[in-house]
Amino acid sequence: MKKIILLIVVATTVLACGTTKTVRTSKKIIKGEWSLNNISYSEYGTFRITFFKDASKDCFEGSNWKFIPNNNTGIYTISKDTCLKGERNFIFTIQEVDPETGLYAFLLKPTDEKHRSESNKGFKLQLTRLTESEMQWVQTASIDGKTIKINMNFIKINEL
Numbered sequence: 001m002k003k004i005i006l007l008i009v010v011a012t013t014v015l016a017c018g019t020t021k022t023v024r025t026s027k028k029i030i031k032g033e034w035s036l037n038n039i040s041y042s043e044y045g046t047f048r049i050t051f052f053k054d055a056s057k058d059c060f061e062g063s064n065w066k067f068i069p070n071n072n073t074g075i076y077t078i079s080k081d082t083c084l085k086g087e088r089n090f091i092f093t094i095q096e097v098d099p100e101t102g103l104y105a106f107l108l109k110p111t112d113e114k115h116r117s118e119s120n121k122g123f124k125l126q127l128t129r130l131t132e133s134e135m136q137w138v139q140t141a142s143i144d145g146k147t148i149k150i151n152m153n154f155i156k157i158n159e160l
Contacts, residue, residue: 023096026104027069029130030094033158034065036076042149049141049150052110052123059083065154067092073115091115094127103128106137125152132156 039057041047051060055078065076077087088110095105109122129136135154140147 023094023104026094026127026130029132030067030135031069032067032156032160034067034135034154035157036060036063036065036152036154038151038153040151040153042151043146047143047148049143052108054078054088054110055083060152064157066160068160073111089113089115091117097126104130 039051039061048056050056059078059080059082062080063076063078065074067074072091072093074090074092075087076090077085079085089112091109091111093107095107097103097105104127106125106127107122108125109117109120111117123139125137125139127135128138133156135156137152137154139150139152141150142148
């Protein structure tokens with residue numbers, strides 16, 4: 001009898017620690033290739049922002065992103081002539097925040113080709129929209145004492 005109770009407790013714990021159905025569904029939807037087609041700000045002005053400690057808004061607009069959710073890795077490619085072109089590797093995590101609103105915490109960490117991070121630091125964003133064809137990330141930043149929201153809008157270009 002003790003073994004059965006122990007088995008039930010262990011099974012319940014394992015199931016409780018697993019990812020939720022909503023997060024699993026989101027990973028299925030995000031799988032594929034996306035284009036970051038537009039970056040906008042909640043405030044008017046000219047902002048000099050380096051996204052993900054890598055490049056400017058002009059370089060990121062039009063970049064292609066590939067998400068591989070079975071191992072939480074991906075690659076984004078910057079291809080504009082006026083930018084440092086090439087592929088960059090990252091790992092990502094989708095964490096459920098509120099299943100009723102559909103808002104998630106989205107963590108992105110730049111890595112090398114072997115998916116190791118030198119700084120072990122990442123970027124926290126909100127995944128505010130995710131459909132079969134569109135995705136939006138929102139990042140909050142403080143610029144000159146003012147809090148602004150940066151909206152990054154993607155469109156899906158290819159299934160994997």
